[in-house]
Amino acid sequence: MDSRPSEAELAVKILVAGGFGAGKTTMVASVSEMRPLRTEEQLTERSIGVDDLEGVERKTTTTVAMDFGRITLRTGLVLYLFGTPGQDRFWFMWDELAEGALGAVVLVDTRRLADCFASIDYFERRGLPFIIGVNTFEGAKPYTPEDIRIALDLDPEIPVINCDARSRESTRQVLITLMGHVMTAMARR
Amino acid sequence: MSGHEWLDEEAGPVVRAFWLTGGRTASDNRTDLDLMTLVVRTPEPVYGSLLLSPEHEAILDLAHQPLTVAEVASALDLAVGVVRVLLGDLLNDRRITVRRPSSVARFPTTRIIEEVIHGLQAL
Ligand SMILES: Nc1nc2c(ncn2[C@@H]2O[C@H](COP(=O)(O)OP(=O)(O)O)[C@@H](O)[C@H]2O)c(=O)[nH]1
Numbered sequence: 112m113d114s115r116p117s118e119a120e121l122a123v124k125i126l127v128a129g130g131f132g133a134g135k136t137t138m139v140a141s142v143s144e145m146r147p148l149r150t151e152e153q154l155t156e157r158s159i160g161v162d163d164l165e166g167v168e169r170k171t172t173t174t175v176a177m178d179f180g181r182i183t184l185r186t187g188l189v190l191y192l193f194g195t196p197g198q199d200r201f202w203f204m205w206d207e208l209a210e211g212a213l214g215a216v217v218l219v220d221t222r223r224l225a226d227c228f229a230s231i232d233y234f235e236r237r238g239l240p241f242i243i244g245v246n247t248f249e250g251a252k253p254y255t256p257e258d259i260r261i262a263l264d265l266d267p268e269i270p271v272i273n274c275d276a277r278s279r280e281s282t283r284q285v286l287i288t289l290m291g292h293v294m295t296a297m298a299r300r
Numbered sequence: 301m302s303g304h305e306w307l308d309e310e311a312g313p314v315v316r317a318f319w320l321t322g323g324r325t326a327s328d329n330r331t332d333l334d335l336m337t338l339v340v341r342t343p344e345p346v347y348g349s350l351l352l353s354p355e356h357e358a359i360l361d362l363a364h365q366p367l368t369v370a371e372v373a374s375a376l377d378l379a380v381g382v383v384r385v386l387l388g389d390l391l392n393d394r395r396i397t398v399r400r401p402s403s404v405a406r407f408p409t410t411r412i413i414e415e416v417i418h419g420l421q422a423l
């Protein structure tokens with residue numbers, strides 16, 4: 112088992128969000144110091160239907176995978192990355208994921224820009240600082256960060272940067288940008 | 301189709317989860333055991349009433365050093381819900397203690413964020 116942790120005294124939590132296929136799993140894996148791991152959250156959903164008329168509550172169980180990564184910054188300071196589930200059905204899981212998070216990266220695939228709207232809305236409502244990472248997929252038209260900012264109707268202080276989720280170096284830059292933004296957001300409070 | 305994201309069709313993990321927890325599910329989950337909660341083994345040997353399953357033992361092996369609930373689930377390849385039930389057993393038996401590493405997350409100081417940035421730059 113290669114997941115033996117270091118002393119996780121101070122844990123910093125960051126979320127990686129975005130639509131399906133935007134590169135969340137790839138980004139978490141590119142910087143994680145361990146084999147990409149996924150935690151499964153077991154869900155119990157109430158099914159609403161005929162059963163309710165009979166007073167029977169039927170439960171169905173599904174399992175959803177989450178991306179999970181770890182970067183030890185120094186002994187006693189560990190950064191955890193959580194990829195958010197991309198599907199609308201799992202919105203209720205976001206509250207737990209967002210609990211205690213310092214900030215979020217919203218990955219954008221410019222071919223499917225609308226897929227990230229829900230994530231942006233969520234973080235805005237929650238007041239969680241986030242930045243936009245524009246993933247560069249082959250065959251996608253090149254957009255400037257400014258184009259994206261306008262298309263997403265973002266506040267001017269929210270950083271929008273191009274990235275390649277497959278690259279550790281690029282992902283590292285994304286995280287540094289996010290932390291800088293978190294710092295700015297804190298100073299404003 | 302998002303095959304790798306969706307495990308609904310795979311009965312395996314769910315059946316296994318049911319088996320490991322004796323059918324205990326969400327209602328027995330410890331809500332204080334969130335993903336970032338740190339778990340650590342109690343240093344002194346305890347002789348509790350809990351009959352340890354291999355999964356309980358595996359958790360105790362991992363928890364020689366503090367690790368998060370999320371890491372336990374990942375390492376054991378079990379659903380977080382199941383891990384919560386198992387951790388709840390170990391907690392009741394005082395074989396582990398838990399604490400929330402919440403100071404950073406909830407009240408981040410500029411100094412810690414600077415440290416994170418420096419740490420990332422040094423990677
Ligand atoms: N060209 C390119 N492909 C990427 C990038 N990030 C992810 N991909 C690819 O896009 C696909 C979907 O990525 P994945 O990380 O699974 O997306 P997720 O659904 O958000 O987790 C995979 O085949 C990745 O290899 C990127 O930055 N550039």
Ligand SMILES: [Mg+2]
Pocket residue numbers: 135136137178194305
């Ligand atoms: Mg994924």
